Amino acid sequence: MNAETIKKIAKDCGADLVGIASIDRFKEVPGPENPSAIKPDTKSVIVLGFRILRGALQGIENGTSWGTYSGCDPTGFSNYMQEVTYNFCRQVENDGYETVPLVRCSYDLRNQGVPVSPDRPAPDVIIDMEYAAFAAGLGEMGDGKFFLTPQFGPRQVFSAVLTDLELEPDPVFSGSLCDHCGACAAACPACALDEKCLVESTYPAGTLKHWKLRVESCRVCTTGTWPRPYSLGLEPNRTGAACGRACVKHLEAKK
Ligand code: SF4
Numbered sequence: 001m002n003a004e005t006i007k008k009i010a011k012d013c014g015a016d017l018v019g020i021a022s023i024d025r026f027k028e029v030p031g032p033e034n035p036s037a038i039k040p041d042t043k044s045v046i047v048l049g050f051r052i053l054r055g056a057l058q059g060i061e062n063g064t065s066w067g068t069y070s071g072c073d074p075t076g077f078s079n080y081m082q083e084v085t086y087n088f089c090r091q092v093e094n095d096g097y098e099t100v101p102l103v104r105c106s107y108d109l110r111n112q113g114v115p116v117s118p119d120r121p122a123p124d125v126i127i128d129m130e131y132a133a134f135a136a137g138l139g140e141m142g143d144g145k146f147f148l149t150p151q152f153g154p155r156q157v158f159s160a161v162l163t164d165l166e167l168e169p170d171p172v173f174s175g176s177l178c179d180h181c182g183a184c185a186a187a188c189p190a191c192a193l194d195e196k197c198l199v200e201s202t203y204p205a206g207t208l209k210h211w212k213l214r215v216e217s218c219r220v221c222t223t224g225t226w227p228r229p230y231s232l233g234l235e236p237n238r239t240g241a242a243c244g245r246a247c248v249k250h251l252e253a254k255k
């Protein structure tokens with residue numbers, strides 16, 4: 001089983017995007033978000049991407065329906081995403097390797113449990129899905145704090161699979177999808193994106209940068225977010241909000 005066959009299997013199962021990161025790209029990532037703290041023999045982190053349908057944003061743009069977008073939020077189509085990820089894992093395990101499937105979880109669930117030993121982080125260990133997607137070469141972080149891919153701009157969500165199967169990693173994305181146009185910030189009625197303040201997170205595979213986001217405004221935003229009222233550890237999904245749709249429109253116009 002090599003990188004090419006893995007990607008074919010993932011796509012045949014129903015993923016839109018597949019990227020591979022080697023575990024060394026997580027070497028200095030802190031324990032509570034490090035894949036090796038979940039599965040110590042992890043050699044590769046495979047990231048699967050699932051598009052948020054373009055048409056699902058039309059309801060918001062036309063003022064006709066909000067329900068379609070909620071159906072495309074991770075909470076709405078998570079059954080599909082989990083099923084595809086699970087079926088992909090089954091096929092890898094059929095070949096004799098182990099897999100641990102992960103979907104995006106609230107970061108405030110980290111460190112809630114009791115460590116199994118003093119040298120281990122407390123469960124739950126929750127990986128940063130955006131960094132995993134970046135490390136797997138799928139795209140980059142845009143200024144508006146959206147993960148952008150060449151295929152779908154900000155319109156996707158990710159799952160990840162940890163495996164002991166050693167695979168050729170994809171190169172880290174070296175293009176530049178975000179052109180710092182400012183359309184996302186300009187579209188926000190609450191001025192929640194601060195273009196003067198760049199937040200940088202440095203990882204082994206590179207630095208993720210975005211403008212500072214006042215997430216409290218996003219939690220009460222009425223322009224089309226899909227809020228997650230029960231979890232303050234996850235930011236609302238902003239793809240359908242004014243900021244996200246401005247980015248979608250801007251990137252589409254450039255094609
Ligand atoms: S979600 Fe709403 S408040 Fe937050 S940045 Fe986007 S438009 Fe502004």
Ligand code: SF4
Nearest residue numbers: 142144178182184247
């Ligand atoms: S709208 Fe422009 S500045 Fe904002 S994330 Fe998209 S490309 Fe970057």
